[in-house]
Amino acid sequence: MTEASAEQQGYLEDFEKLAARASRNGGAWVGDLRRRAMDRFRSLGFPTTRDEEWKYTSLEGLRRARLRTIDTVTGGARRHDPFDSGDWERYELMFPWTGEGKTGPGVREGRGRGSDAGNANVAEKGSNRVAAGARDGDVFIGRLADAVELRLPWVEAHLGRHADYDGHALRALNTAFVEDGAAVRLGRGVDLDRPVHMVFLADAGQESNRIVHPRTLVVVGAGSRLTLVEAYAGSGGAVGCTNAVTEIVLEDDAELDHYRLVREGGGTFHLGSVQVHQSRNSRYRSHSVITGGAMTRVELNALLDGEGADCLLQGLYVAGGSQHVDSRTAIEHAKPHGTSSELYKGVLNDRARAVFNGKIVVRKEAQKTDARQSNRNLMLSRDAEIDSKPQLEILADDVRCAHGTTIGQLEEDEMFYLRSRGLDAAVARKLLVHGFASEILDGVAIEPLRDGLTNRVLSELRA
């Protein structure tokens, strides 16, 4: 075993505490998984800018900060809606990583404003929900800790099996601390009657130098359909880190609309990693929106491991001040007749810096693949920077692949047109930025959520 470096020491201590506490929960395999992952993190250490994959994004600040892991999901089930998205029906899972106590979140059937804890329409429902029309046991929406403790067979079958941590220090770290987060599973042929809304709230206002490792497992059974909103939010400027891993499994003909929303506090590092495994004819649609935070990096990897799988990735990143935002996607076509379509858009102001890296791999047997990728950036300031890099690895010969990148400013013609109609420069700018972002935001099918996100994006840019 390699000697742990000084920056790893705190993580090791926290890990041993967790291992001692959680040793009897959920069977030996979880403990083994944690320990293997911790060993891996020890040998990998934090990535540096000498690693090709981290060339443009430095974790130096994170290493120096010597963060300590928050034990587990704590605090009450305080409701919070980071995008103030108002009234829409949903199953809610709240993860407030803050305060003291061990009550943990429950599932709520929610309808109403997120921040209103006393809302009469909200009822505590326990963690195991059965949707209308589904057979008992077909649907689980709840805490990962509960799913582990109940020894549900699909947890062991999938947790840690898809999000490979072998060469990935941050995933290894998350896996080492895997304890709680969200778990959602639909059995065969379930069309859930409303979206699942999970909120991970890292309120670093009082506790500085904390890191959390939320883990989410989503299994959508054959022919089932799910809409998932996975939101990460924080407030305050204290230094902290969210190191999240989400594993998603789509069985044959399954369908998932996945909204992954980040709105962290000003001092927060958000490191997110999503791994999607797609079986035959499954459809995955991702809508990623990133605002806020000191440094955000979200990696999204989809493996199209069945014929005719379809993958749509839409992303919007918005950054100002000295924020840094890094979007990294990898779509791997492993079987024939797969389709993927990707559009990531960025709006950058002030001295913000963004990175986009979009990789498409078409394996030799993945004939008749149709893959498109586009990255478009709107620069509102001369001092903002973008590094955009498409990466294609095409090993099959009968495929269609296209990619493109644009980097531009607000069009002078468009500004003048709007101003000549009586709109002042600030309003004209706001409308044009909104127009640019709307291509992504319009893809948000939950209307109140779309409005909340739109407001958030515009206020972030002070546009």
Next chain:
Amino acid sequence: MLEVRNLHARVEGKEILRGIDLIVKAGEVHAIMGPNGSGKSTLAQVLAGRDTYEVTDGEVLYKGEDLLEMAPELRAVEGVFLGFQYPVEIPGLNSLYFLRAAVNAARAHRGEEELDAVDFMALAKERMKAVEMGEDLLRRPVNAGFSGGEKKRAEIFQMTMLEPTLAILDETDSGLDIDALKVVSHGINLFRGPDRAIILVTHYQRLLNYVVPDVVHVIHNGRLVKSGGKELARELEDTGYSWVEDAAGKGTDDTMGQRTGYAADREGGA
């Protein structure tokens, strides 16, 4: 309403307007005609406040105020409207939302209450009929994917919604077939009134068959070289711009080339 005195403007060091003098009174319709490159579109853009053009000399008074000192948006809410020769497509910006924001900006400036969505829609529907514009266009992004004719109708529709006092219509007739030309002309004629003035910037006489001007000016090499009544437009139609150039004594190779282009355009457009 509008007084332009000795207006000079240039772009990228090249002088385009070389001393324009023009007085437009309320209730009047003026046509400014000239060949390509004569400066007529530049004049329209300078009056609307486009800052790519640098005004080097002269002054412009609008209702007695210094127009050149005003930002484009202030000119607009004060009642100056430019109908664009090439209306800009703005994907992602909803037409309805945009136009309501524009109408309400002008209303707020006048100290009037803003129109809510319902009242705005009722007004829009009524005004769209006048230019025979399909309502579906309003649900689309601004000018996005509109045909040439649809864009011009949309400009006139915007004008009737914004109710300016001075409308400068830059080649609103170009690219229109005869039916569309009649519709657009009808919209302009409905808009005419004793408190309003219109400047029609055009290459061709044919718009003026439908929107009959009070005064016609001929612009050449950045100056208004001749002014007259509506019969001047007819004269231009018959003789082309060559006599203007001869009269101005500046028939360079450059302008001769443009004249040829004009004749070719005319045949194509007729």
